[in-house]
Amino acid sequence: MTGQLPQTERSDARDNRVRILDAARAVFGEEGLSAPMREVARQASVGPATLYRHFPTKHALIVETFAEQRRACRSAVRDALADPDPWHGFRSLVERICELHAHSRGFADAFITAFPEAMDFAADREQALRAVGELARRTQMTGQLRPDFVVDDLILMLMAHRGLHETPRATRVTASRRFAAYLIEAFRAAPETAAPTPPLPPAVRWPTRHPGARPPQG
C-alpha cells in the first residue's frame, strides 16, 4: 500500500490543480481579476497553502487560467490577417475579440487594463491591436472602413464593452453580439463606397425596461 502513496499524492495534486483552475475560471470570469485569491481557494475547496503551492502568485494563476482564451485570441489575429478580404478579416476579428471579452470578465480585465504583472496579456493585446491597425489600413484602402477610424477607437469600444458585464449573465452574450454588430456598422465607411448592410443579430429585450444591474449598497 505504501508504494502507492506517491501516486495517490500525485493524483490528488492533479485533481487539486484542475479544481483550482476551474474555480479560477468561474471566479475571475464572473467577478473579474479583482476577485481575491481566497475566493478561488474557497470555490475550489482547497486551503490557501495548497493554492499557493500550485500557483505561487496571482499572476501565475491568471496566466494559466486564461491560456485557452489567449490561444483563441492569437488564432483570431492569425485568421484575420490571412483573410483575403480585409474588411471581412477586420469584422471577424472585432467579433471574436468581443466574444472572448463577453465570456470572461477576467480575460477582458487582463486584456484591457494596466495590470502591471500581466505582461503576457499586454503582449497579446499589442499583437491584436497591431493586427487591427494593419487590417484597418488595408480596409481603408478598399474604401470599406471609415478613413477616420483609429485603433484607439477599438480600445474605446472594448472599454465600453466592459460595461456589459454589469448586465445579467443570461443576456450578456446576446448583448455583446448586438454591440459588436453595431460597432462594425459604426466603423463602416460612408454610403458612397460602403458594402451592403447585413441584418443585426437579435436585440436584447431588457426585462421591464431596465437591465437589472446590481443595485447600490451602503
Add this chain to the structure above:
Amino acid sequence: MTGQLPQTERSDARDNRVRILDAARAVFGEEGLSAPMREVARQASVGPATLYRHFPTKHALIVETFAEQRRACRSAVRDALADPDPWHGFRSLVERICELHAHSRGFADAFITAFPEAMDFAADREQALRAVGELARRTQMTGQLRPDFVVDDLILMLMAHRGLHETPRATRVTASRRFAAYLIEAFRAAPETAAPTPPLPPAVRWPTRHPGARPPQG
C-alpha cells in the same frame, strides 16, 4: 449675542447642507451610487448625525444631489420631441444623455440601474425612453434611422457607456463624445436613404495604448 445664535445656527446648517451636497456630487459622481454615506460625510467634514439630520435616507440625498441632472434630462427630452427634424432631435437626445452620463457615474447609476428606491429616476428614464421611442418611430418613417433599431438598443449602449467610467477622468468626456458619435453612425439607416456623414469628434489617444484602468487588487 445670544439673540444671534439661532441665525448662526441656521447659517451653519445651510453651510453644512451645501457642503454635503457638494461632497455627494463629487463622491457619487466619481464612484457611483455604491459609495457609502460615511464617505460623503467624511468629504463634507460633517459627522454622520449631521448628514442624517439633513438627509434621513440615502435616497433623499441622491434625489437632491442629482436634481440639476434630472432637470437637464427632462429638458433634453422636451427639446428633442419639439425638434421639427426628428433625426436631429434623436441625435441630440442621444448626445445629451451620453453627456449627462459621462459627467456623473452616480447619475448614470441612478438612470440605468434597478435601484429600488430611485423611483423618481425610474420615471425620468421611462420618460426619456418613451421620447426616444417616439422619435425613433418618426425618424424611421423618414428613412434616416435603421428600421431594426429598438429602444432596448439605447439601453444596451448606455450600459456599455458605463464601462467608460473606468477610463481616466481626463479622457472621459472626450471618450464619451466619440462613443456617442459612433453610436449615431451605428443607428443611422443604410446607404440608400442616409443623410451625409458628419466628421467624428476627436479620437481618444490612450496613453501607451492601454487606458490605464484600475489594476486589480487582492
